[in-house]
Structures are given as C-alpha cells and as structure tokens.
Amino acid sequence: MVLNRVVEGAKRLVSPDRPTTSGDPLLDQLRGALTADRVHLDGVQRSLLSHDASVFEGGVAGPVCYPTSVDEVVAIMKIADEHGRAVVPRGAGTGLAGGAIPLGAPIVVAMTKMNRILDLDIDNRIVWVQPGVINLDLTRYLRPLGYHFAPDPSSQQVCTIGGNVANNSGGPHCLAYGVTNAHVVAIEAVVPSGDVLALGGLDAEPLGFDLRGIFVGSEGTLGIATKVAVTITKNPPSVRTLLLSFDSVRDAANTVSGVIAAGVVPAAMEVMDAKITAAVEHYVGAGYPLDAEAVLLAEVDGSEAGIDIDADRIADVGREHNATEVRFAKSEDERALLWKGRKTAFGAIAQIAPDYYLHDTVVPRSKLADVLEEVYAIAERHDLLVMNVFHAGDGNLHPLLIFDGREPGVLARVHAAGDEIISASLAAGGVLSGEHGIGVEKQKFMDDMFSHADLDHQNRLRRAFDPTCRANPGKVLPMGHSCADIQALRRVPSGVWG
Amino acid sequence: MAKIDADTKIDRALTEFAERLGADDPVAVVGGRTKWEVGGAPADGTRMVAAPTGIVSYLPSEMVAVVRAGTTITELQSALADAGQRSALPYWGNGSTVGGALAVGQNSLDVLGRGRLRASLLQVRYVSADGHIITGGGPTVKNVTGFDLPRLMVGSLGTLGSLAEVILRTNPIPDTMRWLRGQGIDPFAAFDALFRPSAVLWDGKTTWIKIEGHRVDVDAEQAALVRRVGPVEEVDGPPELPAHRWSLAPRELRHLDQPITDRPKTSNPTYPVGRYVASIGVGTVWASEPQPARSVSDAIRTVAARMKAEFDPTGRLNPGRDPYTTAGM
Incomplete structure (x- = not known):
C-alpha cells in the first residue's frame, strides 16, 4: 500500500456541489436509477475518487455512483450511453498504474458496496462473489472450510476481487498457483451497451472465444464485472518456509534460477535486499538477518510425507550459491512472522523517506542478477535510494525508488530512473508489467514492446466489447490508437462539472 | 537437444508462412488433422496451408519453450522430457500439432496435474487476415502487458488469426x-x-x-x-x-x-x-453419444460476431468453422 502519494504540481481542486436537482438530466437519471444517497457530486467524494494509489493525476470524477446490483450497473451504463459519457469502474483504488483514475470527467462507478460472498459451491470447487469482496476477507471465509483464494497481492487486506480481475493480480504465492486469470472461471459483466454477458462458465471447456480470459486483466476497459466465480484452492496439508541469507543479491537471484533448474517449483520465492530487510526488521521485527546483503524467502507446500525433499533441495541449491545461513521456520508463528515482514515491506519504507515509486517489470529468471545490478547502477546515477523486494520466482522485479517529494527536482530524477529501469528490463527480454498493469503509467512504453500492428489488434479486441470507447478510455493503449485518441477529443472542459 | 538462447525476433519461417497465407482468398491452417472436425470442416474451396515447424528455443531453467505452430506435440514433448519437463498440451496421437491443439483449446486428460492449456500460452505470434505477423503476450512466465491476445487465440479454431509461433510454459515431470x-x-x-x-x-x-x-x-x-x-x-x-x-x-x-x-x-x-x-x-x-448443441446467449453472440468482424472482416480465415458449435467434439 502506498502511504504517501507523489503529486506533480498542485492537486486539482474540486469545486463544491453544483445544484443537483434541476437542469442536470444526467445526475437526475442516475439518482433515479440508484438512490440519491448513492450518487455523489460533492467535492470530497469526487476528489477522493479522482485518485488511486498511484502517483498519477488525471481528470476529476464526475458523478460518483455506488451501485448495489447488476440492474443498477446496467442502468448506469445505459444512462452513460445516452449522454455519451465515459465510465470508470473502481474497487479499493489500490492500483499503482493509474488504471482507476478518471480522465476528463467520467462517471465513476465504485463497486465497493457490491461486497457479498454469494454462493460457495464445493462440488464445483468455486465460490461466486460480488466484485467488492476484499481479497483477504474471501480467504478468511474459506480457510476454516479447508480452502483459500490463491492470488495474494500485497494489498490483499484492502484490494477487491473486482480489482484483482481488472488487473490480473498476482502475489507471492502465484509462482506455483498462477495469477488471477488461472483462478477465475466465470464472470458476469456489464458492457458499455448495457448488455449483461456471462463470460466463461463452470463447465470444463466453455464453447467459443475465451472472452473470460481476455476480460481478466483488461483494466476496466471492456466493461464492469458484477459477479465472479473464482476457484477455491485446497489448503495444503503441510508447508515449509525457509529463509536463506546471502552476501550478494546476485547469489540470491542465481539461487532462484537454480531452484527452478533443479526441477522444483516452490509455492513462493521472494527476495529482499539488505536495505529493505533492515527497514522491515525495524518496523515489525520479523527475524530477518541484518548482516545479509539479500534474503530469499522460499515456501513449499504439499503432502507431509515428501515436503522436506523439496525444502532440502532449495536449501542445497542455496548453499551451492554461497548461502551464509539457511533457516527453516520451526513453527506456524515463525512462518507467519516471516511473511508478515514481506507483506509489510512497503509500509516499512515510511521510516526512511516520505515517498516512494514502486516499479513492476518482469525479466527472465536467468537475467535477474544482471538486471538488478543495472537497477542499482541506474539509481546511483540519478542519486536515488533504491530498494528491491520482489517475486523472484516469477522474475517479477519491484524496485522501490525512495525519496522526499519536497526536494526540488527529485521527481524528474525518479521518473528518469524509472524509465531506464523499464528500458533495462525490456532489453533483457522482459515485459512492462507483471501484475500492476499498464494504466496510464506505461502507455508510452507499449510501442517499445509491440509494433503498431500488434497494438492495432489489441485495440480491435477492445472494440469488440466497447465500440464507442466509453469504458475507462485513455488507458492501456498509447496515444495513436483509437480509444486513447477518442478520449483526448472528449476531455470535458474545466468548469463543466462544478 | 541443444539449449538455444531465446531469440524472439520474427524469423524467415514466419514471414514465409505469412506469404503462403496471403491476404485475399479463403484459407485454413492444417495440422495433423487429429481434431479436424471440431467446429465443422472448412468450406469447400478453402486453401490449406501448413504452419512452420521446429522448436526455436527451449530453456529448462526458464520453464519456457519457443515453438513453431506446426511442430508435432510428440516432438515437443520428447524434447521437454529430455530435460525432465512437460507441457500442458494434450496428446492426441502421432501428427497432432502444437498449433492445432491450441486452436482447439482442449485440455489434457490429466489437466489437474498439468494445468489448463489456456494458462500455459505465454506469447503468441499469428498471421492476421490481412497478412501481418502479430505478437501478443510476452516471453516471461508472468505478464499483464496490454490486452490478452494469447487467451483470445486459444480455442478460436483459427478463425481470428493463423497461429505461427508460440511460447509455452513448461513444468517439471514429477518423480x-x-x-x-x-x-x-x-x-x-x-x-x-x-x-x-x-x-x-x-x-x-x-x-x-x-x-x-x-x-x-x-x-x-x-x-x-x-x-x-x-x-x-x-x-x-x-x-x-x-x-x-x-x-x-x-x-x-x-x-x-x-x-x-x-x-x-x-x-x-x-x-x-x-x-x-x-x-x-x-x-x-x-x-459414446455426442453432446447436443449448447446454448449461447444473444449478447455473447453479438460480441463474438464483432470480434470476428474486427479480426477477419472478409471472413477468409477458416470459413465454415464455428467455435460456438459442438460439432465434431
């Protein structure tokens, strides 16, 4: 979770309410379709929902709607269509790529009141949930029943399942279990026309195009999910958690590659460098070593009989790569503490500096060590502090650039360093994002990874759902592709909304 | 098999495939014909083209294989097995191809162990209806960069694009x-x-x-x-x-x-x-009995028809084949 938001320039101010009952058919229609207390135009709501956890400033939220049913979402879409307005769906707003910020003055649809767990279906190994259900709440509900929801992003205490679907979220335990797309079997979604689609299905191999699969990770640009069937994963009978210490980040990274090469796919493999472990240790006392340059947190799960085989293999590979300490968690409490340290890493940074910029790229595992060295060199060239805590097993880097936004000129250095980190990742054969998405953050880099024809086909996919580009327009695809262009033309002049 | 560093550049085999497919007449890609009747056979007069073959690269430590669509599943699985790995591809017998299996989209018999086929496709290169080579997805095991063209291609029966080369996630073979x-x-x-x-x-x-x-x-x-x-x-x-x-x-x-x-x-x-x-x-x-027709809502058919029109405006890719029918299953 980002504790401090970096603001470039003055925050955009939202004016107080304008009259809401007369002369404003859009607002009247929305309040008629929902209820007056769930359609907001006050300054606080609009200002709050004009941001997410990213550093990006966009436009300003137009009316803010809190639907409680699929029928209300349909009504919002139809009213938006009638008035030619864009619609921006959002969950808890924990996204880091600006995917939920409004551009122009769209209708913002906050799904947080659709937050019920609807139907646990053990026979089909799924649970139907509304999109506003919080990720960790779902797992807390399932765990006593012998199951859990596998994707576990660091924001899982507040992020919603709908947001996980929009971003195809990951988390430490997605190495073996897969990211959100692997855990969603069916989605009820409302597309901009107001049609309700049943995407995917509970049957083994639903007919036709995998519209479910392309909806997941589409960052709210294809429509709004109103109900999701997610798979429930059996709790493992046994778990072993190891902490390995190293004198260099390179040794830790090479251990990760070595473990995979040895034929072991752990449930999780996370690496933290010395600066972040020191911050975490001071913050929560997780029991991390303070004399190591890097630690690797690895976890294997499975049947009790053979679980030590994989755990011992990981330990052996670590020793082959000069691990200075290999520690097995001896109790559930110790294991929980080790994970608490990892999951509170971003919060711990507040002790060091008020601001940070968290990046998210993926590189081939074999290139992890080289790219990490490049990341440190980039930060040094720009006179910035960088910390690394990342999903090493997936090659998913999360360099954290730490700074004080009040320092003159620092933001320009942060952005320049970030651009170089992205370029270094692409040069190593990597991709722009592993789990945060593109949003508005990385649109300008899409041309570096894809050709014009590639992006044209991505836009075609989008148009099949949203021919008039009204669902979260201006995101994902760079300028030069129709939805981004249309949004630029549609920006509402200042003053129109209040 | 020699381990080759992944080279993700578009090679001559793919451009030649695109040239063979052309951009005008009705065309279908033919693999091993082991599931040829799924979705109905292509219309009469459809020109048949074979996809390029060969394993481009395979790095066991990355758990990814770059393979051309016309490669047989047998050849790929054999190469993977040499390094103690396997893929989520089903085994349909001699001649069945990687591209054919992905186009049909059916899972392996032991899907609970191998994982779903659709989840194993990391990157796809296909030839569009107008003859361009399109890349979707990426070469890493985790990726949320842009719209998910690989997922769209799995199970689309070659009606949206002609599969040329794919990157598949692999997994260790259990002891x-x-x-x-x-x-x-x-x-x-x-x-x-x-x-x-x-x-x-x-x-x-x-x-x-x-x-x-x-x-x-x-x-x-x-x-x-x-x-x-x-x-x-x-x-x-x-x-x-x-x-x-x-x-x-x-x-x-x-x-x-x-x-x-x-x-x-x-x-x-x-x-x-x-x-x-x-x-x-x-x-x-x-x-022993075929599954009766399954219902598809009008709303889904509308989106599917728009998708087809966006990707294949003239209807030249696999004409007569319908991903929304149970024919041939």
Whole structure:
C-alpha cells in the first residue's frame, strides 16, 4: 500500500456541489436509477475518487455512483450511453498504474458496496462473489472450510476481487498457483451497451472465444464485472518456509534460477535486499538477518510425507550459491512472522523517506542478477535510494525508488530512473508489467514492446466489447490508437462539472 | 537437444508462412488433422496451408519453450522430457500439432496435474487476415502487458488469426506418476480424499486415479485413498476413452450413473451420454453419444460476431468453422 502519494504540481481542486436537482438530466437519471444517497457530486467524494494509489493525476470524477446490483450497473451504463459519457469502474483504488483514475470527467462507478460472498459451491470447487469482496476477507471465509483464494497481492487486506480481475493480480504465492486469470472461471459483466454477458462458465471447456480470459486483466476497459466465480484452492496439508541469507543479491537471484533448474517449483520465492530487510526488521521485527546483503524467502507446500525433499533441495541449491545461513521456520508463528515482514515491506519504507515509486517489470529468471545490478547502477546515477523486494520466482522485479517529494527536482530524477529501469528490463527480454498493469503509467512504453500492428489488434479486441470507447478510455493503449485518441477529443472542459 | 538462447525476433519461417497465407482468398491452417472436425470442416474451396515447424528455443531453467505452430506435440514433448519437463498440451496421437491443439483449446486428460492449456500460452505470434505477423503476450512466465491476445487465440479454431509461433510454459515431470484403479469406490470421495490428484476418471463402475509427486508422497496419498474409499490396484494407465467429448460442470457428473428418469430435475445432463468416462473435479466427459448443441446467449453472440468482424472482416480465415458449435467434439 502506498502511504504517501507523489503529486506533480498542485492537486486539482474540486469545486463544491453544483445544484443537483434541476437542469442536470444526467445526475437526475442516475439518482433515479440508484438512490440519491448513492450518487455523489460533492467535492470530497469526487476528489477522493479522482485518485488511486498511484502517483498519477488525471481528470476529476464526475458523478460518483455506488451501485448495489447488476440492474443498477446496467442502468448506469445505459444512462452513460445516452449522454455519451465515459465510465470508470473502481474497487479499493489500490492500483499503482493509474488504471482507476478518471480522465476528463467520467462517471465513476465504485463497486465497493457490491461486497457479498454469494454462493460457495464445493462440488464445483468455486465460490461466486460480488466484485467488492476484499481479497483477504474471501480467504478468511474459506480457510476454516479447508480452502483459500490463491492470488495474494500485497494489498490483499484492502484490494477487491473486482480489482484483482481488472488487473490480473498476482502475489507471492502465484509462482506455483498462477495469477488471477488461472483462478477465475466465470464472470458476469456489464458492457458499455448495457448488455449483461456471462463470460466463461463452470463447465470444463466453455464453447467459443475465451472472452473470460481476455476480460481478466483488461483494466476496466471492456466493461464492469458484477459477479465472479473464482476457484477455491485446497489448503495444503503441510508447508515449509525457509529463509536463506546471502552476501550478494546476485547469489540470491542465481539461487532462484537454480531452484527452478533443479526441477522444483516452490509455492513462493521472494527476495529482499539488505536495505529493505533492515527497514522491515525495524518496523515489525520479523527475524530477518541484518548482516545479509539479500534474503530469499522460499515456501513449499504439499503432502507431509515428501515436503522436506523439496525444502532440502532449495536449501542445497542455496548453499551451492554461497548461502551464509539457511533457516527453516520451526513453527506456524515463525512462518507467519516471516511473511508478515514481506507483506509489510512497503509500509516499512515510511521510516526512511516520505515517498516512494514502486516499479513492476518482469525479466527472465536467468537475467535477474544482471538486471538488478543495472537497477542499482541506474539509481546511483540519478542519486536515488533504491530498494528491491520482489517475486523472484516469477522474475517479477519491484524496485522501490525512495525519496522526499519536497526536494526540488527529485521527481524528474525518479521518473528518469524509472524509465531506464523499464528500458533495462525490456532489453533483457522482459515485459512492462507483471501484475500492476499498464494504466496510464506505461502507455508510452507499449510501442517499445509491440509494433503498431500488434497494438492495432489489441485495440480491435477492445472494440469488440466497447465500440464507442466509453469504458475507462485513455488507458492501456498509447496515444495513436483509437480509444486513447477518442478520449483526448472528449476531455470535458474545466468548469463543466462544478 | 541443444539449449538455444531465446531469440524472439520474427524469423524467415514466419514471414514465409505469412506469404503462403496471403491476404485475399479463403484459407485454413492444417495440422495433423487429429481434431479436424471440431467446429465443422472448412468450406469447400478453402486453401490449406501448413504452419512452420521446429522448436526455436527451449530453456529448462526458464520453464519456457519457443515453438513453431506446426511442430508435432510428440516432438515437443520428447524434447521437454529430455530435460525432465512437460507441457500442458494434450496428446492426441502421432501428427497432432502444437498449433492445432491450441486452436482447439482442449485440455489434457490429466489437466489437474498439468494445468489448463489456456494458462500455459505465454506469447503468441499469428498471421492476421490481412497478412501481418502479430505478437501478443510476452516471453516471461508472468505478464499483464496490454490486452490478452494469447487467451483470445486459444480455442478460436483459427478463425481470428493463423497461429505461427508460440511460447509455452513448461513444468517439471514429477518423480513418480502412478495410475490406480478401484472397482465400485466412490469417485467423488476419492477426489476429496486426495490433495492434488492429477486425474480421477469414472465410468460409472470403475474409478481410475492418477497421483504424481515424490514417491513417498504418492505412497502416502495411495494409503490415504485406500483408508478413506477402499482398495485400489496399480494399473498401466487410463481406460480407453469413448469418441465424443462433453463439457459439463463438475457437479453435473454426480448423477451420470443413474437413468435419466431417476436424476434430480435440476440435474444435467438430461439427455443420454451412452457409455462414458467422466473426469471428476473437471467436468469433461468422453461419451459414446455426442453432446447436443449448447446454448449461447444473444449478447455473447453479438460480441463474438464483432470480434470476428474486427479480426477477419472478409471472413477468409477458416470459413465454415464455428467455435460456438459442438460439432465434431
């Protein structure tokens, strides 16, 4: 979770309410379709929902709607269509790529009141949930029943399942279990026309195009999910958690590659460098070593009989790569503490500096060590502090650039360093994002990874759902592709909304 | 096989494939023809083109293989097995191709162990209807960069683009793989009793179970199975599968062994499957009778039609083939 938001320039101010009952058919229609207390135009709501956890400033939220049913979402879409307005769906707003910020003055649809767990279906190994259900709440509900929801992003205490679907979220335990797309079997979604689609299905191999699969990770640009069937994963009978210490980040990274090469796919493999472990240790006392340059947190799960085989293999590979300490968690409490340290890493940074910029790229595992060295060199060239805590097993880097936004000129250095980190990742054969998405953050880099024809086909996919580009327009695809262009033309002049 | 560094540049084999496909006349890509009737055969007059072949690169430590679409599954699995790995591709017999399997989109018999086919496709290169080589996805095992063209291609029967080259995620082959068979045991109880079975198959009387992992794990799981559901014996493999493939929800398998008139009114299927082998926990049923047409909503058909129009405006890719029909399954 980002504790401090970096603001470039003055925050955009939202004016107080304008009259809401007369002369404003859009607002009247929305309040008629929902209820007056769930359609907001006050300054606080609009200002709050004009941001997410990213550093990006966009436009300003137009009316803010809190639907409680699929029928209300349909009504919002139809009213938006009638008035030619864009619609921006959002969950808890924990996204880091600006995917939920409004551009122009769209209708913002906050799904947080659709937050019920609807139907646990053990026979089909799924649970139907509304999109506003919080990720960790779902797992807390399932765990006593012998199951859990596998994707576990660091924001899982507040992020919603709908947001996980929009971003195809990951988390430490997605190495073996897969990211959100692997855990969603069916989605009820409302597309901009107001049609309700049943995407995917509970049957083994639903007919036709995998519209479910392309909806997941589409960052709210294809429509709004109103109900999701997610798979429930059996709790493992046994778990072993190891902490390995190293004198260099390179040794830790090479251990990760070595473990995979040895034929072991752990449930999780996370690496933290010395600066972040020191911050975490001071913050929560997780029991991390303070004399190591890097630690690797690895976890294997499975049947009790053979679980030590994989755990011992990981330990052996670590020793082959000069691990200075290999520690097995001896109790559930110790294991929980080790994970608490990892999951509170971003919060711990507040002790060091008020601001940070968290990046998210993926590189081939074999290139992890080289790219990490490049990341440190980039930060040094720009006179910035960088910390690394990342999903090493997936090659998913999360360099954290730490700074004080009040320092003159620092933001320009942060952005320049970030651009170089992205370029270094692409040069190593990597991709722009592993789990945060593109949003508005990385649109300008899409041309570096894809050709014009590639992006044209991505836009075609989008148009099949949203021919008039009204669902979260201006995101994902760079300028030069129709939805981004249309949004630029549609920006509402200042003053129109209040 | 030599381990080659991944070279993700578009090579001559792909550009030649694009040239062969052209940009004008009706065309279909032909693989091993092992599932040729799925979705209906292409219309008369459709020109047939074979996809390029060969494994471009394979890096076991990255768990990814770059492979051209016309490569046979046998060739790929053999190369992977040499390094102790496998893929999620189903095995349909000699000649079946990687591209054909992805275009059809059906999972392996032991999908619970190997994972879903659609999840294993990391990057796709296909030739568009107008002759461009399009890349979607990326070469890493985790990626949320842009819209998910790989997912769109799986199961689209080549009606949106012609698969040329793919990057697949691979996985280690478990130390031990064991098929067990039990007569008269409850297959649903067997499925519940195991932590991670790779397959539980049931023909109404006999249950086949595949367990994988370390030998001690497999031994322990087998012992737990015997304790909880009854005796089993080790066998060489799964039963012979009837010809037709049904797709049902796992719950719908519970009443397959009952006469239709005895099934709860809410239970599907309400039509005869004939002789069958059902995949418990998955929902796939191989049956002697074909699955009747499945309903598709108007709203889905509208989006699907728009998708087809966006990707193939003139309808030249695999004309006559329909991903929304059960024909040929």
